[in-house]
Amino acid sequence: MSSEANNENPGDVRDALRDVVASAREWLVDLAEEGVDDLEVPVVEPSVAFTAPVVEAPAAKPAAAEPPRRTAPERADLSLLREGPDWGANPTLDQVRETLGDCQRCELCARRQTIVFGSGNPDADIMFVGEGPGEQEDKQGLPFVGRAGELLTQMIEKGVEIPRSDVYICNIVKCRPPGNRNPKPEEAAACRPFLDGQIAAVKPKVIVTLGKPAASLLLGRDVAITRVRGTWQDYQGIPLMPTLHPAFILRQYTPENRRLVWEDLKAAVSRMRELGGRS
Numbered sequence: 066m067s068s069e070a071n072n073e074n075p076g077d078v079r080d081a082l083r084d085v086v087a088s089a090r091e092w093l094v095d096l097a098e099e100g101v102d103d104l105e106v107p108v109v110e111p112s113v114a115f116t117a118p119v120v121e122a123p124a125a126k127p128a129a130a131e132p133p134r135r136t137a138p139e140r141a142d143l144s145l146l147r148e149g150p151d152w153g154a155n156p157t158l159d160q161v162r163e164t165l166g167d168c169q170r171c172e173l174c175a176r177r178q179t180i181v182f183g184s185g186n187p188d189a190d191i192m193f194v195g196e197g198p199g200e201q202e203d204k205q206g207l208p209f210v211g212r213a214g215e216l217l218t219q220m221i222e223k224g225v226e227i228p229r230s231d232v233y234i235c236n237i238v239k240c241r242p243p244g245n246r247n248p249k250p251e252e253a254a255a256c257r258p259f260l261d262g263q264i265a266a267v268k269p270k271v272i273v274t275l276g277k278p279a280a281s282l283l284l285g286r287d288v289a290i291t292r293v294r295g296t297w298q299d300y301q302g303i304p305l306m307p308t309l310h311p312a313f314i315l316r317q318y319t320p321e322n323r324r325l326v327w328e329d330l331k332a333a334v335s336r337m338r339e340l341g342g343r344s
């Protein structure tokens with residue numbers, strides 16, 4: 066951010082700093098919970114020998130300025146959270162997207178550039194659920210198109226050899242949490258009916274959750290992702306495989322972490338095929 070922008074908008078700078086500190090705090094809490102007690106900068110060695118296909122960490126891109134603020138609702142209208150739409154047995158993704166509309170159901174709408182609904186095959190047999198859009202996703206309106214997204218794409222296309230366009234990808238919240246902090250419970254709750262609608266529309270044979278927030282939300286309990294990853298869970302009759310978030314892999318880019326995710330994705334794809342999935 067330029068010093069000119071700082072002088073013009075000291076409130077924005079304060080908010081941005083608060084967001085950065087909040088994200089850092091959440092990251093440290095996640096790491097502690099995940100049993101990480103060593104914060105050495107991970108060595109990125111694409112040529113390192115390991116059993117998983119070599120998936121290179123995408124290069125960092127320069128940061129861009131934050132978008133201008135929109136008018137935020139005073140606070141989330143919690144009455145909207147009590148009941149989601151009744152999607153019926155066979156909603157379509159278009160119906161779910163239409164119902165979402167120009168969503169103002171939580172405070173994330175104030176700083177978003179675009180709503181990031183989801184992308185991929187509407188009849189996918191495998192569905193990936195992440196946390197929330199980052200900066201690139203917010204700009205482009207598509208999920209997982211930043212660095213973590215590039216890694217996810219490689220994990221899908223090189224790791225388990227499925228075209229990304231065959232799977233469906235979305236997030237638990239459709240608007241970017243400022244500073245990429247974790248979505249707040251009321252934000253995840255406001256967006257939950259739309260995630261449920263997406264699942265009801267796509268009817269995947271297998272769901273893969275990426276990281277702790279998505280696994281915790283869909284399993285309805287606070288999970289320690291390093292303990293639960295790689296174990297089969299159930300979401301309303303759909304087998305659910307929790308795995309590590311690609312952003313976590315980028316921060317801890319070790320052969321072991323890459324191997325774990327590869328194992329999880331292989332298990333998810335085998336299960337999907339056992340259940341008659343085609344990809």
Ligand code: URA
Pocket residue numbers: 195196197198199202207208209210211213214236312
């Ligand atoms: N991009 C997304 O769309 N979701 C995430 O969880 C992270 C990056």
